[in-house]
Ligand SMILES: Nc1nc2c(ncn2[C@@H]2O[C@H](COP(=O)(O)OP(=O)(O)O)[C@@H](O)[C@H]2O)c(=O)[nH]1
């Protein structure tokens with residue numbers, strides 16, 4: 001069993017895709033063990049995206065992620081990190097395959113509906129930014 005961190009970004013919430021994203025994870029047999037709806041502080045946004053600090057799109061990325069409510073989640077299952085990334089699709093929606101979340105619902109790289117940890121190391125760093133251990137359930 002593996003845990004990963006994934007989050008519906010403000011554009012996904014704005015487009016009423018909360019249920020759609022959760023459904024895709026659940027249909028794949030993944031289990032949601034933590035979920036909330038919240039608005040990120042600039043501090044939390046900068047913590048999530050600390051690895052991108054200094055990149056040309058960093059400022060825009062942080063401003064965007066705090067522009068509206070988001071839905072952070074912890075998802076559990078075999079190979080959860082890679083399976084969530086597959087369900088999300090490529091970072092650039094123009095390259096994302098049909099049938100993936102980004103391929104089906106996003107147009108621009110700056111607004112690509114979902115975030116997902118890219119490794120178990122990233123997941124282990126990102127999960128505690130959003131959830132304390134008591135907020136995660138056993139199922
Ligand atoms: N505007 C802009 N945003 C980008 C670019 N590259 C990445 N991003 C955004 O930054 C987020 C984080 O980048 P990255 O970790 O590489 O992609 P991810 O792991 O697939 O989300 C992406 O989901 C995009 O929303 C870029 O070249 N331009």
Ligand SMILES: [Mg+2]
Nearest residue numbers: 115116117118
């Ligand atoms: Mg990433």
